[in-house]
Each structure stands twice: as structure tokens, then as C-alpha cells.
Amino acid sequence: MTESSSAPVVARFCPSPTGNPHVGMARTALFSWAFARHHGGRFVFRIEDTDASRDSQESYDLLVDVMRWLGLDWDEGVEVGGPNGPYRQSERMGIYADVAQRLLDAGLAYKAYDTAEELEERREKARAEGRPSGYDGLHRDLTPEQQAAYEAEGRKPVIRFKMPQKDWTFDDLVRGPITFGAENVQDFVIVRANGQPLYTLTNPTDDALMGITHVLRGEDILSSTPRQIAMYEAFAQIGVGSGQVPRFGHLPYVTGAGNRKLSKRDPESNLLGYRDDGFLPEGLLNYLALLGWSLDAERDVFTLAEMVEAFDISRVNPNPARFDLAKCEAINGDHIRLLPADEVTERLVPHFAAAGLIGDPASEDESALLAAAAPLVHERIAKLTEAVGMLRFLFVDEADFSVNEADAAKQFDEKGLATVAAAREALAGLEQWTTEGIETALRAALIDGLGLKPRLAFGPVRVAVTGSRISPPLFESLELLGASRTVARLDAALACTGS
Ligand code: GLU
Secondary structure (H helix, E strand, O other): OEEOOOOOOEEEEOOOOOOOOEHHHHHHHHHHHHHHHHOOOEEEEOEOOOOOOOOOHHHHHHHHHHHHHHOOOOOEEOOOEOOOOOOEHHHOHHHHHHHHHHHHHOOOEEEEOOOHHHHHHHHHHHHHOOOOOOOOOOOOOOOHHHHHHHHHOOOOOEEEEOOOOOOEEEEEOOOEEEEEOHHHOOOEEEEOOOOOEOHHHHHHHHHHHOOOOEEEEEHHHHHHHHHHHHHHHHHHHHOOOOOEEOEEEEEOOEEOHHHOEOOOOOHHHEHHHHHHOOOOHHHHHHHHHOOOOOOOOOOOOOOHHHHHHHOOHHHOOOOOEEOOHHHHHHHHHHHHHHOOHHHHHHHHHHHHHHOOOOOOOOOHHHHHHHHHHHHHHOOOOOOHHHHHHHHHHHHOOOOOOOOOHHHHHHHOOHHHHHHHHHHHHHHHOOOOOOHHHHHHHHHHHHHHHOOOOHHHHOHHHHHHHHOOOOOOOHHHHHHHHOHHHHHHHHHHHHHHHHO
């Protein structure tokens, strides 16, 4: 046996399509992808859907969508094909049946006829006597006569892999040398009694046949690694794959609030939620990269290309990484600020369409308004959807426009309404409807005319026209809104609160 070291890198991502794609999966995909790209190798995207009771087509579609949205491209795999396909395990059942048979024929696996009750009874006994409670190997060496007798009873056998009795040591790419004692890895099931192949068989079979050289995956399956290495050693004997054992690297747990392991079911786990919530793929990927890795001590914000260039698996921190949504948002905001103006506009389009503020496709006027408005929020948002809230007032007509009630209650007192009235007067006849013209007119009317402090002068106007105390810069906003709509909103504020 040789360990692959100089061969070109082939890494893979091979999720099971159950439920919604989650953050931990995306982190695994990103690290495997970055590893492959850093080494100029290939990246394989395989789907492990051998459990029909848990897997779904919907989940498969979401996984493909999310990989495309993130921009983690694959050289070989589902949807794109490749020389070692098919890449959905549900379409490879014949291969697993064949490999299982060859393992049986070579005496590297065997049929075991134990019933669930028998197994449980022996496990209990082992536990009571302080012995390891894994499979005790009772059916390892049944004679053909004994097998025939069990078959005659109508028992259906599972297939168990014959685990060589030795200690297992491997050099984890993240954690360094790890040893599992022989007593902790017993013979394990690779095919169920109903013929269904298990992950224990399908995953190493495909990694071997697809020439995978480096397996990066979550720490939760670290304990399966000695079994998989043993499978590779068996494959070398029966000619499945190249005979090389891949290198393994186990990525740290991701923890959520209270340092609990982030579970699939935690709302912050849902990957598609980030897309809908207005994260940029580059912002999310940057943050996911920080779950166990860093570019350097100085810099939290980097591009995917920079990550690929610098990615070094031996620098992944094996300790649990805490998922911090506030930091994730802050980094996303940094990436939004890094985008050129026209690119921000483009990224905002689907969110404005989803909110019903522009058509799908947008009209020419809507596109022009969005392009003009985007610069007003570009520097101020951490998520694209925040722009929807901040710019809504520009895209709704008077019938759909409403003012935040709490802000109105605060701003539209007697003094506030007097301010709105003065602003209306100053703006109604304004000839030069530009940011400068509006600013000059409002300053003259409210600061010079009413003697208000600048800090207080514009609040009531802002609420009347944009609907909220928090808005993009006021004068620019009014310019975009236009004279007649501005005056109409000032009138509306005076009418409904003044009565
Ligand atoms: N299908 C397995 C999972 O989703 C893949 C594990 C591995 O990467 O080996 O956990």
C-alpha cells in the first residue's frame, strides 16, 4: 500500500440530500473546493442518496442550486457528468452489489445471520462484563453447512466486513496522527439484509473508483475513518480503484449559541436563508472560511481567489469554530462595499423583484431608479435586503406608502408639523430640484427661518417623506423622489396628523 502524495489532487464533496443544505455542509464544500483549487487539482461533486426513506429530489435540487449560487464549481459530478459517473449513488447500485460480492468471494467480508435480539443480548452481556460491545465476530467463520441451516430457517443475512485485528493509525491533515485501538473497531455491516448497501460500503467504493486523493469532511465522522482505511486495503486486494489510500482531514465542529454544536435544525444553519436574506455568496464564503481557517492575523476580509491562493489545510484549527451571525453580517457588509456600483444594482434586482417593488423583468424606469438609488445605500447595508426596506419609499406609490407609526408619533408633534409645513412651503415652488437646491431651500427654511438646530430640523421631513427616521441621505432621496411626490407626502403628513 502506498499513500497518495505526489499524484494530482482530487477532492470531493459528497453530501446526502436530506432536508435543507446547511452551513456545516457549505463549509465542508468550501474547504474541499479551495484545497482542490489551491493544488490545481480536480473537484468532484457526488450525491450520496442510497437511503430512499430519507433522501429527496427536492433536497438534491437545493444542493445543486446552492453550490451554483456559491460559485463552487465542480469538474466532475452530478449535472456535469465525467469519466467516473454516474455521480448519484442511487444510480450506482450495481457497482456496490458487485464490490460486495467480490469482498465476499475474497473472504474479506462474510454473511452474518444474527437476529437483532441475539445481537442485543450479546451486547448487553459484553457491557455487563466490561467488554467492548461491538460485533463479537460470532458469524465470521460459519461453515457452508451452518450458513445453509440459517438460510433454511428463513434468515436473511447482512454482509459484514471482516475488520483486520490491528490498531489503526493515520496522519490526519488537520489533527496530525490519530490511533484507534483494534478493540474499538469491530466487523461492521456493509449491506443490509434487504440488500441495501450502506454508507460504509458506498462511500469508500466511490472514493476509490473516482480516484479521490484527499477526503476533507466533518469531525462527526472521524470514527468511521479506520473502517474506511481498512476497506481501501481490501480494495487493493480485489482491484477496486488504484489501491491508494486517500489522505483524510477532519474539519472542526461548528458551534452556535451557548457553544452547542450547530444543528441542522438551528435557523442560522439554513444556507438558503442567507441567499434570501441578502447575503452575497462571496460574503458568506468569506465568513465560512473563517470557521477554522484564517488568511492571516491582520485580515478578516478576503476574496475567494485570495483564499485559494493561500489555502493550507495544515493551518486549519482543529478546535470547534463558533458561528457568529453578527460577524457574518459585518463581513458581508464589507463585501457589499467592495462591489462596484453597477454590480450592487444588479445584485439588488432579485430582492426588489421578490418584494414586489419592481417588475420581473424590471421596466426601464424602474431599472434607472434602482441604479440611481443604489449608491444612496451602498455603504450603509450589511445585507442586500436592507436596501429594500431603506428604498421602499421610492418605489411605492402614494396608496402603498405608509409612515412608521412610532416615528410619526414622535416626530409629528406641534413643532414637528410646523417644520413639515415650512418644508412644504419651501419646496413647493422650488425651481432647481437637485440635491443642492433642495438642501439650500430646506436649510434656509428650517434652520435659518425656524431657528432649528440641524440635528432636529430634518427629522419630521424625513419621516413624512421616507416613512422612517432611518433613511438614506435626505436631500438625495428627495431629489430621486421628485417634487410632486415629495410635496404630496408632506401634505399627507399635514392632513392626517393635523386633523
Ligand atoms: N454523505 C456523507 C455525509 O453527508 C459524506 C461523508 C464523507 O464526506 O465521507 O456525511
